Amino acid sequence: MNTVIVVGAQWGDEGKGKVVDYFAKQANAIVRYAGGNNAGHTIVVKGETTILHLIPSGVLHKGKVGVLGNGMVVDPAVLLKEMEGLARKGVKLTSKNFFISERAHLIMPYHRRIDHAREKAKSKKGKIGTTGRGIGPAYEDKANRDGIRFVDLLNEDVFEERLRAALKEKNAYLKRVFKEPGFSFSAVRKEYLGYAKRLKRYVTDVSLLLDGMLVKGKKILFEGAQGTLLDIDHGTYPFVTSSNAGVGGVLAGCGVAPYFLQEIVGVIKAYTTRVGGGPFPTELTDAVGEHLRREGAEYGATTGRARRCGWFDAVVGRYGVRVNGFTGLALTKLDTLTGIDPIRICTGYRVGRKQITEFPADIRQMAQAKPIYEDLPGWKEDIRGARSLEDLPRNAIRYVKRLEALVGVPFFLMSVGPQRQQSIIIENPFET
Numbered sequence: 001m002n003t004v005i006v007v008g009a010q011w012g013d014e015g016k017g018k019v020v021d022y023f024a025k026q027a028n029a030i031v032r033y034a035g036g037n038n039a040g041h042t043i044v045v046k047g048e049t050t051i052l053h054l055i056p057s058g059v060l061h062k063g064k065v066g067v068l069g070n071g072m073v074v075d076p077a078v079l080l081k082e083m084e085g086l087a088r089k090g091v092k093l094t095s096k097n098f099f100i101s102e103r104a105h106l107i108m109p110y111h112r113r114i115d116h117a118r119e120k121a122k123s124k125k126g127k128i129g130t131t132g133r134g135i136g137p138a139y140e141d142k143a144n145r146d147g148i149r150f151v152d153l154l155n156e157d158v159f160e161e162r163l164r165a166a167l168k169e170k171n172a173y174l175k176r177v178f179k180e181p182g183f184s185f186s187a188v189r190k191e192y193l194g195y196a197k198r199l200k201r202y203v204t205d206v207s208l209l210l211d212g213m214l215v216k217g218k219k220i221l222f223e224g225a226q227g228t229l230l231d232i233d234h235g236t237y238p239f240v241t242s243s244n245a246g247v248g249g250v251l252a253g254c255g256v257a258p259y260f261l262q263e264i265v266g267v268i269k270a271y272t273t274r275v276g277g278g279p280f281p282t283e284l285t286d287a288v289g290e291h292l293r294r295e296g297a298e299y300g301a302t303t304g305r306a307r308r309c310g311w312f313d314a315v316v317g318r319y320g321v322r323v324n325g326f327t328g329l330a331l332t333k334l335d336t337l338t339g340i341d342p343i344r345i346c347t348g349y350r351v352g353r354k355q356i357t358e359f360p361a362d363i364r365q366m367a368q369a370k371p372i373y374e375d376l377p378g379w380k381e382d383i384r385g386a387r388s389l390e391d392l393p394r395n396a397i398r399y400v401k402r403l404e405a406l407v408g409v410p411f412f413l414m415s416v417g418p419q420r421q422q423s424i425i426i427e428n429p430f431e432t
C-alpha cells in the first residue's frame, strides 16, 4: 500500500511517535494533518529521547520529507526552535525535505493568552485542561474567518491588514473580559515578519506536492496527533481539542483525494490514559493507577502533567474502529501491565439501570457510566525482549487475543518497550 494513516484510538498519548517512527522507514513523506504543538511525540533511538511537537517524528529517519498540512495550527516560534533542536541532532530540514502548507494557520500570541485566560476563568469542573498553546483560539479564528495563514504572512500588506483587524478585537476582548493586557501591533508585526523571513522557503502548496508524489507511486505516511476521543466531532465534547484528530482530518487537513487513502492504523494503548478534564469511566485512582503511571512514565510530553490512568476500555476501542475504519491496530505499552493481576477489561457501561455497549454522545451519560469488567490473569515475566507473539507469556497472549476479539480488528504490531526495537511486528501495511 502507498498510504498509511496513523490515528490515536483513545484520548491521545497512545505512543503514536514510536509507531510513526517505525512505519516512516518505508515512507517517502510523513505528513501531520491536524493539531499543533499541543501534541508531543516521543521517540527513543539508541537510548536518546527526542520529543517533537510539530514536525512529523518520521523525519528522524534519513532521506524523508516532512510536511505540515493545512489542517494544522502552527506556532512559528515553536517550529523554529524545534528545527534548531533537530539540526543539533544532525537532522537538517531544508527547502527540499521540509514543507509547510501555505494554508496552515498561525498561532498568534493573543491565541495563547486567550487560551490561558479562559481556562483560568473556568470553574474547576468546567476546565478543559488545555495545553495552553493557543490551539482552541487559533482554530476558532480559522472557523470565524479571522485567522492568519502562512500565505497571508508572506504578503506584508495582507498580513498587516489582518493583524490590525485581529488586534482591534482581541485586545478589547482581553482587556474587557479578562482584564489582561493586549498586544502592540508593531511588536507582533516585527516578530512575525521575522518568522516569515526564516520560514518562507518551506511554505508551499501541500495538496499539489502530495498529489504529485502519490501519482508517482511514492509512499506517504499521515501522522495523527491527539486521539479519536479528543476529536472535535467524535470525541468527548466539550472535553476535546479543536481539530479533527481522527481520520476525517486527513482529507480536510492535507487536500489529498480520498481514493489515495488505504491503510488506517489505530494506535491503542494496552490500558487507557487521558490528560485534562472530562469523563473517564475506567479511571483508576488506586495503587494500580499509580503502577500504570509509574511504569508507563505517564507524564505529558508537552506539559509534563501526570496523566490519568485506567483499564483498557473496549467500548472506546470499538468506537474508534467504527468512526475511523481502522484496518489494523498497533497495541502499545503492553509491558506496563507486567506485574498486575488480575487485569481488567471494560466491555460495556452501566448507566443507571441501562447497560450500554456503544459510546454515548451525552457527556452526562459518560460521567455516570460505570464500567462492566471482565478479568483476565496477569503475568510477571519481563516481556520487553519479546519479538514475536510466541515469545510472550501465555497470559499476555490471552490478554492480547481478547482485546483483538473485543475491538474486532487485528493487531499489526505490539510495542513492548520504549526502544525502537522493542516491538512485535505482525504485519506491515506498507508491505501489503
Ligand code: IMP
Residues within 6 Å of the ligand: 011, 012, 013, 038, 039, 040, 128, 129, 130, 131, 132, 133, 134, 135, 136, 225, 226, 230, 239, 240, 241, 242, 275, 276, 277
Ligand atoms: P488543547 O488541544 O490544548 O486545546 O487541549 C484540549 C484537550 O485536549 C485537553 O484535555 C488536553 O489535555 C488534550 N490534548 C491536547 N493535545 C493532546 C495530546 O497530544 N495528547 C493528549 N491530550 C491532548
